[in-house]
Amino acid sequence: MFDFSQFDPVFGSLDPFPYNRGFSQKVDASRKTLEGSLFVDRVLKALNLAQAVNIYPPKNESALRQLHDQISNSNNITVHHKLSLIYYLLLDIDDLGHDGKAEAFASRAGIPDRYQIFMKGLWFMDQLNFELALEHLTHPSLVSEFADDILTVLVRQSKDGDYTLPLAYYHTVQPVLQTSSALELLFDALARSDVPEAFEFSRSHADVMRRRLFQKLVLAVLDSPRDDDTAERAFELASLPFDPDEEMWFTECLESGEAKRLGVAKDTLLMRRIATGDSSFRGEKGTWAVVLEGVKKGSGGRTQA
Structure with missing residues (x-):
């Protein structure tokens, strides 16, 4: 069985190290756009891994090893959640010039399709690519996790009174919203459309x-x-x-x-x-x-x- 807790078989060669200064600046900008937290931050906090948020994005290989260790050796989360978080990191690394690592890892580790779809959707949200994010997050196999946050971001990032994306998400997923703020933002989008x-x-x-x-x-x-x-x-x-x-x-x-x-x-x-x-x-x-x-x-x- 593939041992995902071992760093080298998961990440392989990372020369040059992909998480460069430009990527860190991009992450800082995305956090500001996304109400102060990336969606991967939200996942980490929901899984009681809030300390890991302070490490992401990792500044060097030592920090990446520490982040991987915190995820893979946590006693409080399921194996599928651990694999999903590592898969997210590998999506980053693929995007930064090391193609193929994420899909190879998902295949070797046997990550269920719905976990891959969901994490890729959140990854696209963090990349501010909302259209591609919705292609994943509206998949019928998914439950509506983080729906309040997703709708809030989509409404607030709508331009020129065009609420196509948040309303497409709402009509497709039909989430039960948990907060009055998300409910009222959705209603504003409906009322103007x-x-x-x-x-x-x-x-x-x-x-x-x-x-x-x-x-x-x-x-x-x-x-x-x-x-x-x-x-x-x-x-x-x-x-x-x-x-x-x-x-x-x-x-x-x-x-x-x-x-x-x-x-x-x-x-x-x-x-x-x-x-x-x-x-x-x-x-x-x-x-x-x-x-x-x-x-x-x-x-x-x-x-x-």
């Missing part, structure tokens, strides 16, 4: 959180650059089938709550009155066009109606 879906998502939560999410939806829709898309999303919001509680929250939010400060608050309330068939607007030619234009411009254009 699909108003009806965000509305239904808010309804899937208990009263206090449901109201909070509903109010966040109103703000996410209306506190946006004024353009045709914002006006269309405001129309979607005002046309939703609110229940009595939601009707009250909507009015309160726009009349006396956080959304009152927005220039489109009164226009949006008018839009809701029209959508619900307020008799004072029946037959008034062009009302929708005028209100939509008010929302688009943020002018409060029909505030005296």
Whole structure:
């Protein structure tokens, strides 16, 4: 049986030593981008190997040997977890010019495919290659470990209002989120991407959180650059089938709550009155066009109606 606790058979020749100064600088930059911790840091801490975080990335072969020793000789983690962490290190070494070590190790050590897929997905997250990371982390064989952290990073790293990656992860994996911060970040992404879906998502939560999410939806829709898309999303919001509680929250939010400060608050309330068939607007030619234009411009254009 292959003895993975022996350094030389695992790592072989490392001349020149692959973990150079440039790689260490890259790791420092990635840690800052990834909320202060790499995903391998998170794995090490979850496995009670927090001291190993201080060694990664290893500055020399002696440090790499120490890191390997801490992983392979720990009494508190399973063999598969040890093998997975060593596999992660070998992915680094492959990327730094020693091709083939990771896959050869996985084959010799018999690492199950799902462990390889998961660790490679986390490795791509640490490389900030989020698209390739999701190709692995959405694999059907995986459970949704570190889902809160993955979603948090993907939402915060989304550019120009494009939440394709975090929503693809959420819709594919359907994780049960453990923290309110991750939940609210996901909801922000939903609210800025699909108003009806965000509305239904808010309804899937208990009263206090449901109201909070509903109010966040109103703000996410209306506190946006004024353009045709914002006006269309405001129309979607005002046309939703609110229940009595939601009707009250909507009015309160726009009349006396956080959304009152927005220039489109009164226009949006008018839009809701029209959508619900307020008799004072029946037959008034062009009302929708005028209100939509008010929302688009943020002018409060029909505030005296």
